[in-house]
Amino acid sequence: MPIASTSQLLGYSPRVTIIGVGKVGSTLAQQIGEKNLADVVLLDEVEGLPQGLALDLMEAKGISLHSRQFIGTTNYADTAGSDIVVITAGQPRKPGMSRDELLKTNAKIVVETAKNAIAYSPNAILIVVTNPLDVMTYLAWQATQLPTQRVIGMAGVLDSARFQAFVAMELGVSIADVRAIVLGSHGDLMVPLPRYSTVNGIPITELIDAATIDRLVERTRKGGAEIVELMQTGSAYFAPAASTYLMVEAILLNQSRLVPVAAYLQGEYGLHDIFIGVPTLIGASGVEQILELKLTNAEISALHLAAQQVKQNIEQARSLLAN
Numbered sequence: 192m193p194i195a196s197t198s199q200l201l202g203y204s205p206r207v208t209i210i211g212v213g214k215v216g217s218t219l220a221q222q223i224g225e226k227n228l229a230d231v232v233l234l235d236e237v238e239g240l241p242q243g244l245a246l247d248l249m250e251a252k253g254i255s256l257h258s259r260q261f262i263g264t265t266n267y268a269d270t271a272g273s274d275i276v277v278i279t280a281g282q283p284r285k286p287g288m289s290r291d292e293l294l295k296t297n298a299k300i301v302v303e304t305a306k307n308a309i310a311y312s313p314n315a316i317l318i319v320v321t322n323p324l325d326v327m328t329y330l331a332w333q334a335t336q337l338p339t340q341r342v343i344g345m346a347g348v349l350d351s352a353r354f355q356a357f358v359a360m361e362l363g364v365s366i367a368d369v370r371a372i373v374l375g376s377h378g379d380l381m382v383p384l385p386r387y388s389t390v391n392g393i394p395i396t397e398l399i400d401a402a403t404i405d406r407l408v409e410r411t412r413k414g415g416a417e418i419v420e421l422m423q424t425g426s427a428y429f430a431p432a433a434s435t436y437l438m439v440e441a442i443l444l445n446q447s448r449l450v451p452v453a454a455y456l457q458g459e460y461g462l463h464d465i466f467i468g469v470p471t472l473i474g475a476s477g478v479e480q481i482l483e484l485k486l487t488n489a490e491i492s493a494l495h496l497a498a499q500q501v502k503q504n505i506e507q508a509r510s511l512l513a514n
């Protein structure tokens with residue numbers, strides 16, 4: 192790996208701020224550095240935590256050999272001029288909880304942190320990770336008033352990666368040959384699409400019987416909870432951080448990746464004024480295009496059911512924030 196990337200040699204290093212550097216945020220910071228992608232500002236409300244993590248990451252540089260900088264801070268002024276802001280601040284769920292039960296605690300945190308960060312980086316693209324994801328992305332957009340293209344929720348990449356992993360395990364094939372796509376909300380009503388999921392171009396519906404696909408779909412829907420139950424002390428973070436990394440990289444390297452993310456819909460799929468998981472092209476300006484797949488009646492109904500629940504939760508969040 193080169194010590195300095197081309198952009199650094201030309202005197203420019205992109206800057207990513209991560210707000211809330213617990214499990215997901217700190218793992219993401221490490222990935223961004225180790226892949227020599229950008230300088231990272233780590234911000235948390237707990238004094239000492241982001242400073243300690245940044246120092247630890249700086250000390251690892253001599254071994255992982257990259258030339259990016261890490262700054263740890265509790266002061267938003269230190270995040271100024273960021274190209275991307277990632278919000279991973281907020282509580283994770285405990286065993287037995289749904290993601291929606293985090294709404295009350297995390298709504299205030301997301302609104303406050305998004306506002307503070309964008310005040311110092313008005314040109315940034317905002318990636319929201321905090322749960323319940325689709326609602327938090329909507330609240331962050333409203334709080335910052337950023338153009339919708341520059342507000343993106345991370346969930347579909349993760350849910351699709353899980354579906355991909357379960358298909359690869361079931362068939363005993365290399366995960367490199369499996370592509371999978373999951374739309375809808377980041378919850379039990381998410382919409383995995385077996386018809387559009389393939390092993391090297393062959394739809395999985397040709398390779399796996401219907402009952403087994405149903406089982407894999409159900410495991411994907413409960414993928415986050417499965418890990419929460421196993422760990423008992425928090426939720427998944429390696430795959431969530433890797434999924435967020437993919438989005439950060441797609442933006443900074445202008446890769447035009449076709450991935451499902453929570454994007455703002457204005458009529459696409461018959462939905463309005465909502466952030467929910469749909470296939471998008473992600474590049475330098477954020478969500479560059481929303482793709483409208485041909486869905487069956489059952490798939491579109493499932494998407495609308497998920498949307499209905501997200502809308503109800505947005506209303507609940509609005510009244511919580513008003514009080």
Ligand SMILES: NC(=O)C1=CN([C@@H]2O[C@H](COP(=O)(O)OP(=O)(O)OC[C@H]3O[C@@H](n4cnc5c(N)ncnc54)[C@H](O)[C@@H]3O)[C@@H](O)[C@H]2O)C=CC1
Pocket residue numbers: 210211212213214215216234235236237279280281282283284293297300303304319320321322324345346349377425426427428431
């Ligand atoms: N969208 C997705 O697919 C995923 C979402 N998540 C969500 O991401 C969030 C973070 O998860 P973890 O990193 O595991 O949690 P964590 O508890 O390890 O880290 C959260 C961090 O946020 C900080 N924080 C809380 N309030 C803050 C504030 N007002 N300002 C600055 N920092 C603040 C805490 O001090 C803590 O360091 C959770 O809500 C979790 O449910 C997690 C995995 C996947």
Ligand SMILES: O=C([O-])CC(=O)C(=O)O
Pocket residue numbers: 283284290322349377414415416418419426427431
């Ligand atoms: O399950 C959780 O609470 C964390 C999360 O969103 C995931 O891992 O998909």
